[in-house]
Amino acid sequence: MELKEAHVFCFSPANHTMQVCQHIIEKIEYPGVMHNLTAHGSYSNVSLSSDDLAIFAVPSFGGRVPAVALEKFKELNGNQTPCLLVVTFGNRAQEDTLIELKDFVEQHGFITVGAMAVVCEHSIMHQFGANRLMQKISKRWMPI
Numbered sequence: 400m401e402l403k404e405a406h407v408f409c410f411s412p413a414n415h416t417m418q419v420c421q422h423i424i425e426k427i428e429y430p431g432v433m434h435n436l437t438a439h440g441s442y443s444n445v446s447l448s449s450d451d452l453a454i455f456a457v458p459s460f461g462g463r464v465p466a467v468a469l470e471k472f473k474e475l476n477g478n479q480t481p482c483l484l485v486v487t488f489g490n491r492a493q494e495d496t497l498i499e500l501k502d503f504v505e506q507h508g509f510i511t512v513g514a515m516a517v518v519c520e521h522s523i524m525h526q527f528g529a530n531r532l533m534q535k536i537s538k539r540w541m542p543i
Contacts, residue, residue, distance in 0.1 A: 401450070402429055402450060402451065402452050402481075403429065403430075403448075403450045403451055404429060404430045404431070404432065404450075404451050404452070405424065405427050405429060405430070405431040405432070405451070405452040405453075405454060406431075406432050406434060406445065406447060406451060406452070406453050406454070407420050407423065407424055407431060407432070407433050407434060407454040407456065408434045408436055408442070408453065408454065408455050408456070408471075408472065408475065409433065409434065409435055409436060409437070409454075409456040409457075410436040410437055410456070410457045410458070410465060410467070410468035410471060411435070411437050411456070411458065412437055412458070412465075413458065415458065415487055415489075415519040416456050416457060416458050416485070416487045416519070417435070417437075418519075419456060419485060419487055419517050419519070420433065420454070420456050420485070421433075423454060423456075423485070427452075429452075436468060436471040436472075441474060442471065442474045442475055443474040443475075445475060447475070447476070447477050447478060447480045448478050448480065449478055449479040449480055449481070451480055451481075452480075452481055452482065452483065453475075453477060453480050453481070453482040453483075453504075453509055454482065454483045454484075454485060455472065455482060455483070455484050455485065455500060455504055455509075456484075456485035456486075456487070457485075457486060457487075457496070457500060458486070458487045458488065458489075458519075459486050459487065459488040459493040459494065459496040459516075462493065462494025462495055462496060463494070463495065463496060463499060464496055464499045464500050464503065469503060472503060472504070472507070473507075475507060476507050476508050477504070477507060477508035477509035477510070478508055479508065479510060480508060480509050480510065481509070481510050481511075481512045482504055482509040482510065482511055482512065483511075483512060483513045483514065483515070484497055484500050484501060484504070484511060484513070484514040484515070485514070485515050485517065486500065486514075486515070486516045486517070487516075487517045487518075487519045488516065488517075488518060488519065489518075489519055493516045496516075497514050497516060501514070
């Protein structure tokens, strides 16, 4: 299967998840479109096929997918569209966030092909994990 395009659906109130999404979209080998679900607007006009890749990215809030992100994701429907799940978390574990996100997207026509949990700076208590994201990503993905 050859993929045509990647659509990144990112909910990122503290901008940490967005930073992860920007690194992902820079590294994929085909055209990518960023959809910032933190902003107001409708995404029901986005059409996805089995030749696209959807990337769903959210922070973990108390081990769960933020309810507002799920409301935004309800507007999207896949057509046997492969998807990658991305969860960011700060001071505590991501717990059931990936499972909850997987169950949700698969009920909306997506097929999960991969997932990742990325440790980031805590969104409220910035002293926890300060610069954690950029240090790790810089070492692995960016030229030194």
